Amino acid sequence: MSGGDNAEEDPVNPEGLAVYTKDLVRRYGTTTAVDGIDLSIPRGEVYGFLGPNGAGKSTLIRVLCTLLRPTAGRVLVAGYDVAERPEEVRLRIGVALQEAALDPRQSGRELLVLQGRLYGLSTSEIRGRLRDVLDLVDIAEAIDRRIATYSGGMKRRLDLAAALVHNPEVLFLDEPTTGLDPESRSHVWAEVRRLNAELGITIFLTTQYLEEADILADRVGIINQGRLIAEGSPDVLKHSMGEDLIVAEVEGDGDGALVALRSLGMVSAASRHGDRIVIATPDGPAAISPVALQLGHFGLEVRSITLRSPTLDDVFRELTGTRIETAAAR
Amino acid sequence: MTAEPTTIRGREAGYLRDLSTVAGRALRQIPREPLAVLPAVFVPAFFYAVNLGALENLARGAPGFSYKAFLLPMAIAFAVTGMSRAQMLVTDVVDGYFDRLCLTPVRRSALLLGLMAADVVVILALCLPVLAIGFGIGVRFSTGFAGVLVFLGFSALWGLAFTGFPYAVALKTGSPAAVSATYVVFFPLFFLSDAVVPKPVLTGWFSTIATYNPVTYLLAALRSLISGGWQPNALVEGLAALTGLLVVSMSFALFALRGRTNRGA
Numbered sequence: 001m002s003g004g005d006n007a008e009e010d011p012v013n014p015e016g017l018a019v020y021t022k023d024l025v026r027r028y029g030t031t032t033a034v035d036g037i038d039l040s041i042p043r044g045e046v047y048g049f050l051g052p053n054g055a056g057k058s059t060l061i062r063v064l065c066t067l068l069r070p071t072a073g074r075v076l077v078a079g080y081d082v083a084e085r086p087e088e089v090r091l092r093i094g095v096a097l098q099e100a101a102l103d104p105r106q107s108g109r110e111l112l113v114l115q116g117r118l119y120g121l122s123t124s125e126i127r128g129r130l131r132d133v134l135d136l137v138d139i140a141e142a143i144d145r146r147i148a149t150y151s152g153g154m155k156r157r158l159d160l161a162a163a164l165v166h167n168p169e170v171l172f173l174d175e176p177t178t179g180l181d182p183e184s185r186s187h188v189w190a191e192v193r194r195l196n197a198e199l200g201i202t203i204f205l206t207t208q209y210l211e212e213a214d215i216l217a218d219r220v221g222i223i224n225q226g227r228l229i230a231e232g233s234p235d236v237l238k239h240s241m242g243e244d245l246i247v248a249e250v251e252g253d254g255d256g257a258l259v260a261l262r263s264l265g266m267v268s269a270a271s272r273h274g275d276r277i278v279i280a281t282p283d284g285p286a287a288i289s290p291v292a293l294q295l296g297h298f299g300l301e302v303r304s305i306t307l308r309s310p311t312l313d314d315v316f317r318e319l320t321g322t323r324i325e326t327a328a329a330r
Numbered sequence: 331m332t333a334e335p336t337t338i339r340g341r342e343a344g345y346l347r348d349l350s351t352v353a354g355r356a357l358r359q360i361p362r363e364p365l366a367v368l369p370a371v372f373v374p375a376f377f378y379a380v381n382l383g384a385l386e387n388l389a390r391g392a393p394g395f396s397y398k399a400f401l402l403p404m405a406i407a408f409a410v411t412g413m414s415r416a417q418m419l420v421t422d423v424v425d426g427y428f429d430r431l432c433l434t435p436v437r438r439s440a441l442l443l444g445l446m447a448a449d450v451v452v453i454l455a456l457c458l459p460v461l462a463i464g465f466g467i468g469v470r471f472s473t474g475f476a477g478v479l480v481f482l483g484f485s486a487l488w489g490l491a492f493t494g495f496p497y498a499v500a501l502k503t504g505s506p507a508a509v510s511a512t513y514v515v516f517f518p519l520f521f522l523s524d525a526v527v528p529k530p531v532l533t534g535w536f537s538t539i540a541t542y543n544p545v546t547y548l549l550a551a552l553r554s555l556i557s558g559g560w561q562p563n564a565l566v567e568g569l570a571a572l573t574g575l576l577v578v579s580m581s582f583a584l585f586a587l588r589g590r591t592n593r594g595a
Contacts, residue, residue, distance in 0.1 A: 065433055069593035086593075090435045091340045101426035105359055117351040118434040119340035129338060162430070166340030 015079040018043045018170045018202035019064060024073035026059050033059040035226035036073070041204065041219075043169070046196050048217030048234075049206040050312060056226040057206035058098060061174045064204065065095045078169045091119070094163030094201075098174040100155040104148035108139065108158050111147065112165055119166035126165070133161040137191055153184030160191065171195065173205040177212060185212075192216055210312040222316055229319045234312060241310035241318060242268045244284025246291050248277045249303040257298035264290055273317065275303075280310070340435065348436045352444025356415045357451060366417070367452065371459050374408035378463065381526060396557060402464040403552035404525045406481075407545065409460050410453040410489035411520070412513045415445040416496035423504045423590070438591045442497060442583060446490060453489035457482055469556065477555040480565070484555075487572045488548050492516065494579025501586035519545050544571035 014020040019041040026034040034056045041047045051057050062068040064077055066086035075082045078092035103111060109130070116126035134140040137157040142150060150158065156176065163171060173192070177185040193216065195201045207213050213220045214234045222230040222237075230237060261270040261279055266287040269280040277295070281287040284307040295302050316322075343351070360367060378401060386397045419442075422428040431441055461478070471477040496512040503509075523545040524532060532540055540546045551568025554561040 067429060067432060067593060087342070087435055090433060091342070093433075095430075095433045097426060097429060099426055101430040103355075103422065103425065103427045105362065106355070110355070110358065114351055114355055115434065117347060118343055118431070118436045120343035120347070120435070121338065121340070125338050129336070132336060167336050167338050168340070 014040070014074075014076050016043075017041060017076065018045065018078060019047070019204060020074075020076040021064075022074045024060070024063065024075055025071045026056075026063050026068060027071045033226055034063065037223075037226075037228045039221065039228070041202065043202050044196070044200050045218045046192070046203045046205070046216055048213035048220045049204065049223060050208070050210070050213040050220050050316075051206075051223035052208055055223045057208075057223055058174055059226075060223070061095075061097075061172055061204070061206055065093060065172055066090055091166070092169045093172060094166070094168035094170070095172045096156070096159045096163045096174065096176060098178065100152075100159040102147050102155055102159060102162070105146065107146055108143040108150070108161075111158065112143075112162055115162045115165045121166065129165050129167065133164045136164065136194065137161045138187070151184075153180055153187065156180060156184065156188060157191070160188070164195070168201065170202045170204065173203065175206055175208065177207070177209065189216060210316075214312055220312065222312070222319065224316070224320050230315060237312060237315045238310040241314050242280030243282040243309075244280070244287075244307060245310050245314060246279040246281060246284060246288055246305065246307050248279070248291070248295055248300075248305045249275055250277055250295060251275065251301040251303065252299050254295065254298040254300035257295060257300060260294055260298065261291060264294065267291070269318075271318070278314070278317075342435050345437055345440060348440035349444045349447055352436070352440055353447040353451070356418060356445050356448035359415075359418060360452060367413075367456070370409050370413055370456050374405040374460055375463055377408055378402070378405040378460075385526070396469070398464070398467055399469045399556045400528065400553060401526070402460075402469050402556060403549045405460050405464070406457055406485050406552065407488060407520065407525070407548065409456045410485050411492050411516050412496065413453050413456060413489055414449050414493035414496050416493070416500040416509045416512075417506060419445060419497060420500035420504060420506050420509045423500065424506065428590070432591060438587060439584070441591075442501075442587050445497070446493060449493050450486050450490060453486050454482055457485050471556050472559045473555045477560075481552055481555045484548065484551055484568060484572070487569075487576065491544075491572050491576035491579055494576070494581075494583040498579070498582035498586040501583065501590040519543060523549060525549060544575045547571035 017040055019039055021037055021039045024034055024037045025032065037060065049057050049060065059068065063070050063075060063082065066082050066089050069083055077089045080088040080092070082089050106114070112130055112133070113126055116129060121129065134143060137160050139154055139157045139161060142154055147155065147158065160173075160176070176192070177188050180188065189212070192203060192205070196203050205216065217234060219232060220234050220237060221228050257277070258270050258272060261267050264287070266281050266283055267279055268282060271278050279287070279291055288305065288307055292302060292305055381401055381404070382398060419428070422431070428441070432438070471481070473480070495515060496509050499512050500509045522536065522539045523543045524540055525545065529537070529540060529546065547568045548571060550564050554564035558564065
């Protein structure tokens with residue numbers, strides 16, 4: 001698991017990829033928001049970009065969508081360079097930004113028709129596409145109402161419909177479920193899966209929700225402080241932590257406990273984060289008793305001990321020493 | 331329900347379609363927000379009536395001078411000044427909808443010029459009730475129907491020339507309050523001219539400022555069409571003043587648009 005290893009060398013045909021970046025840097029003044037990111041995303045993939053708030057996700061997506069020019073590096077989207085041919089990129093991408101960017105004074109239908117006109121579609125093409133996208137995003141009942149009357153979930157769905165009117169090759173979703181209730185969130189997830197499975201649209205989504213990346217993405221890139229620190233399928237990333245995790249809440253210093261734990265044959269890694277000790281092991285049920293004994297042996301008072309499968313948050317914590325939620329709050 | 335793949339793809343729409351799409355959206359909002367437009371009819375009608383009531387008797391002594399005709403251009407200029415979609419634009423910037431439009435293949439200049447095209451339609455529509463009031467109280471055009479059309483053209487050009495300033499502020503600041511404040515620019519422009527009393531009556535510093543104020547030449551051109559017959563000098567001077575103002579305000583607006591859509595590096 002190493003950040004962007006697959007893009008260390010130019011692929012044979014970067015123009016054939018949905019998204020390709022090489023040494024992408026974006027600075028705001030003296031602040032570096034995106035710092036040397038390499039991506040190679042084939043067509044038809046759902047790629048999840050996971051990281052805390054302020055990690056550089058939105059900046060990256062704004063570069064890929066042509067709203068920002070890269071400070072350095074090469075960036076191709078749908079085969080076109082975003083710096084040299086932004087107009088070609090815009091024709092081929094659909095974008096739903098973090099805050100549903102809609103005009104509340106228009107009706108949903110007016111907004112979608114306007115979107116279709118700006119993409120050069122004829123009246124009959126727009127009519128057909130509206131039928132298609134309204135089926136996809138399930139908002140037909142409200143389509144003639146003013147957008148100002150829509151709920152947050154409906155606005156997100158309309159935003160998604162607007163991003164799809166011109167039948168894009170690559171769809172960018174910037175935190176598509178942030179602020180949504182669980183029901184609306186699962187609705188969006190279902191739509192994303194259908195778009196990818198039935199229409200073959202490449203989907204690049206950013207998220208700060210571990211579950212979202214885990215459920216939706218074929219591959220996940222983890223970003224922290226502007227750098228890609230890990231990349232791979234969710235399963236591969238999680239299994240890199242070991243098959244199981246034992247998490248112990250403890251009190252006391254327990255000097256030497258970690259070294260002793262690591263020396264147990266069935267423990268592949270052990271680390272301490274405040275009062276929590278996290279032990280990775282290929283066989284959790286077999287390891288939990290020896291681990292508990294070892295902790296007691298070093299004078300640690302064990303308040304609780306649990307056995308569970310690794311999550312992407314564990315991967316993030318292993319790589320950065322902090323949890324995504326903690327990093328987001330900083 | 332299974333989605334069917336489609337062969338329809340996005341393509342460039344063409345500049346005229348970009349313009350008409352942006353303008354059409356702006357015009358659709360007008361009947362939904364009548365309070366944004368109605369004051370532009372009532373306020374100039376009010377000032378027209380008040381000024382007539384207060385000053386017409388003073389002007390009665392001048393032979394062949396109609397104060398009603400003299401004051402009508404002031405009412406028109408009052409009606410159309412500041413009639414812009416700049417508030418709509420700044421709201422789009424604040425709401426993020428401007429970004430969504432920038433994600434489409436629309437030409438950046440069409441995002442501004444489309445709104446200005448809508449402004450011209452609104453301005454012409456606003457001239458009609460004020461002209462109707464003038465006709466209703468007996469004002470007649472010595473240049474006939476052609477003069478009315480030229481009058482409307484000058485009014486539209488003035489409205490367009492002024493409207494560049496609020497657009498520039500909207501794009502530069504993204505602040506609705508700042509856009510509202512640009513209307514303040516109108517007052518010195520307007521009242522430091524011969525809007526209410528004829529230029530020969532003005533004296534001292536006021537007369538000097540009025541001489542360099544483009545509004546003076548706008549009003550002179552409009553008045554010539556009503557009561558002076560075809561006067562090429564007045565029309566050319568008016569056109570030159572408005573063109574100069576238009577170049578300045580459009581430069582500000584286009585520069586601000588470039589700044590807003592500049593993707594940085």
